[in-house]
Amino acid sequence: MSDKRPSKNQRRDAAREKAKQFRVDQKKKERRNKVLLQGGVGLAAIGIVVVVALVIMNSIRPAVPGPANMASDGILLGEGMTAVTTSALQPEATPVASKPDATGTVANIRVYVDYLCPFCGDFETTNGEQIAKWVESGAATVEIHPIAILTGRSAGSQYSLRAANAAACVANYSPDDFYAFNSAMFVDQPEENTVGRSDADLQELVKNSGVSTSLSQIDTCITDETYKSWVIAATDRATGGPIANSPLEAIAQTPTVLVDGKQYQGSLGDPKEFAAFVLQSVGESYSTSTPTPSATPAG
The missing domain is CATH 3.40.30.10 (Glutaredoxin)
Structure with a gap:
């Protein structure tokens, strides 16, 4: 009966290939996370700009005439x-x-x-x-x-x-x-x-x-x-x-x-x-x- 178990060299090569693939997958994951992070920061920045713009628009409303019957401020x-x-x-x-x-x-x-x-x-x-x-x-x-x-x-x-x-x-x-x-x-x-x-x-x-x-x-x-x-x-x-x-x-x-x-x-x-x-x-x-x-x- 023949021994079908992988040889020592085959096991070492498989481990190296697995490690190599792991590093490739890890780099892909890191690049993907970086893109998502940058996108999230960008969206957050846009959100902040929108909020600030709304606050400014609401706080600096155009001046309107005063009330009738108070031309003296009273x-x-x-x-x-x-x-x-x-x-x-x-x-x-x-x-x-x-x-x-x-x-x-x-x-x-x-x-x-x-x-x-x-x-x-x-x-x-x-x-x-x-x-x-x-x-x-x-x-x-x-x-x-x-x-x-x-x-x-x-x-x-x-x-x-x-x-x-x-x-x-x-x-x-x-x-x-x-x-x-x-x-x-x-x-x-x-x-x-x-x-x-x-x-x-x-x-x-x-x-x-x-x-x-x-x-x-x-x-x-x-x-x-x-x-x-x-x-x-x-x-x-x-x-x-x-x-x-x-x-x-x-x-x-x-x-x-x-x-x-x-x-x-x-x-x-x-x-x-x-x-x-x-x-x-x-x-x-x-x-x-x-x-x-x-x-x-x-x-």
Whole structure:
């Protein structure tokens, strides 16, 4: 019986051939992996470029006109809480300062607010009602400037910016309801370093504050952040100054309250002190006139 087992040499040659084939297969595998890796890196790079492009496109949207009725960067309310209507401020245009009442009987009150600012809430809670009574009766005008200087203090939600945008939406579509909305924004006011109200919350607040016209347009305006670029520009103008109809160089804090161009620096929690300041400011501006606002807030 013959021995059919491979000889030693045959086994050695077979092992060499097998090793050779293994090296060939290994090199093919390495080349294939390299191609796949390069392709994957390329696709990842393309994906990153696409994402970055989308972020840039979404963050650098074309500037749009500001809201109607805020050509001064604020909304001016007069007797009966009726808004003074103005055309929308075009992008890059210079705001048109409101003309102060020149009769000598009307106090011109101007308030710069950030809806996340707790001190703004204190001022509104203390003085909002008496200011409303003065304006309703024609004893005063009030011009409210929503700005967003606390945008970075809302846990990444940009609440100040979104809230000021919501205010601009109301000013544009339902200006005579603006004061009621402005007051409602300080009821259960969100605290700093919280996310604040969502867009849905702001939409609900618009409705609950008594705004009854153009609700669908306002809802869309809030969701789309229509006036975001205007809020940023208006905030830059306020903090960069100068401040029209006032010796104030710039807005350094909120609330900043001006009466006939003079800055109120008294207590934010004492309505009598603010009423006395209004009376004094009007008296100084019009020394031959008798100002109408009472120094004692109505109960």
